[in-house]
Amino acid sequence: MGHRTCCVWFNMALSVRMNVRGLYRFIQGISPHKRLFCTEQPPKTQDPSLMRVFSGIQPTGVPHLGNYLGALESWVSLQNEYSSVLYSIVDLHSITQPQDPQLLRESILDMAASLLACGIDPARSILFQQSVVSEHAELCWILGCLTSMPRLRHLPQWKMKSKQKNEGSVGLYTYPVLQAADILLYKATHVPVGEDQVQHLELAQDLARIFNNKYGELFPEPRALLSSTRKVKSLRDPSCKMSKSDPQKFATIFLTDTPEDIVFKIRRAVTDFTSEVTFDPEGRPGVSNLVSLHAAVSGLTVEDVLIQARGLDTGKYKSLVSEAVVQRLQPIRLEIQRLRADRGHLLSVLAEGGAKARSLAAPVMTEVRKRVGFS
Template sequence: AKSVFFKQSDVPEVTELTWLLTTLTPMPMLENCHSYKDKLNKGLKPNHGLFSYPVLMASDILIYDSNIVPVGKDQKQHVEVTRDIAGKFNQTYGETFVIPEPRIRDEVAAVPGTDGQKMSKSYDNTIEIFGDEKPLRKKVLRLVMDSRPPEEPKPDADKNIAIQLLKLFATQEVAKETENKLREGGLGYGDLKKTLFEHYWEYFAEARAKRAELENNLDYVSQVLRKSAEKARALATTVLDRAKNNCGLS
């Protein structure tokens, strides 16, 4: 299957549907969103964009009649908010939106960042896919570990950040073998982080090469984005018109 790859800003119907959905979205629902409360707890000053972001996400899902939404564990609540908003709209104005279901793969339900929190640009703890080798290697080698010596067994090896990340990039056999070595003692953290970087760098090698190729063919990229946006807008317009018609705005 192929994805329709486009810029959200090329589909203005999303913004219009967002406004429509806000008229039915209770404030307490948004106040209880984990991501909003988490950012407030970290000292981020609240604004309307942050507060109403889950409604924009709901619009982005509902406007394409999405039935399955692949998300991480931390994003499940956003799909639940989307379901609640869509359900309330359908109950108020008749069947309008498809009620989506979240799909969470256990092995990537939560990806840890360099500081042990979930990986997020907001927390400045990401390991970039397309960065340069030297700074990325340095970032991986700076992963903070505890002070236990290599020879000491580590029964909590599965909780180690490097092990958790390695499971995303290495084969199951390599990841399990490395985890067992760390658990039994004899594997130093420095060697563990070097192993992680090697598998990380190799895992995204093909993607980096493809990106470099596309950077030298931006006309093709623009063409793909334009055609994909046309396809996305065709569906988005249909869903938006359905919503406006059902609530008496057209």
């Protein structure tokens, strides 16, 4: 459920307007672990065994460094925080944009390899391909029949992307309803999201209430886990987030970049004409982006990073940043390479995860069908 390009849903760069309820929840946040905080504190009497995390990521190839620091790193941590965790490669969502079928098949496996290499552990979480669980689409239809068109029309996904293309598909329009179905199908109680996804999660909360009021209590209202990690900006334009779709090929660091690629891209990163390394996001966005990046990959505070950079000009500091990024990503890159070469293992992991996901989804949909009147 991110950076936007991970639930789900890392490639959705959207503006967010939090309503009064959402803002209240944001202010009331607590910190369950280092990188995430919950927008609503769970009741003290809530059984931890009933708490469940769900998130998803589109199969758009190998993630970039912003995806990793903004979402995937936290996903790995959540496996230790919650007893039930599901991560879905949301291929149904991906076809709201044109896809080449063969490329999509390979992208699904690339994403599976990337998630496993980052630390997603099938023994501690369920990793699966969304489309193999048909209940996602069925619940989406039922929830869509409980959703008004004005409610969807004002969500940021539709407003942004329909304007970009001067038109939008029905799938793009109902995309947030499918997101809600993804979450409610597993009775998820917590969803890691970026700030640009808060409104979509609120739709899931609203639909849980609407269904419960109409058909009887069934779905919990999922709570947001908002990442506190600073967003990684483009190396070539620090006013924008790092993105896979950035037309400037030196702007984005991918998890599969070689050490040489990383050094070259950071050397080409935009800074300014002042040689001293300082942290001033407004006045010196380029240098500040490198400082934030250095702090994130090294696990240090910004203050500690500035102490390390004392006496260095920005050129020499870029070498220090490159070394830290390479050290962090090199094991992941090598593991992705190893996993890509073992296609059978990737297919087996997804098949096993799909079977586990279906075993959770099937009884929920059986109850939904009964309450709606289908059976």
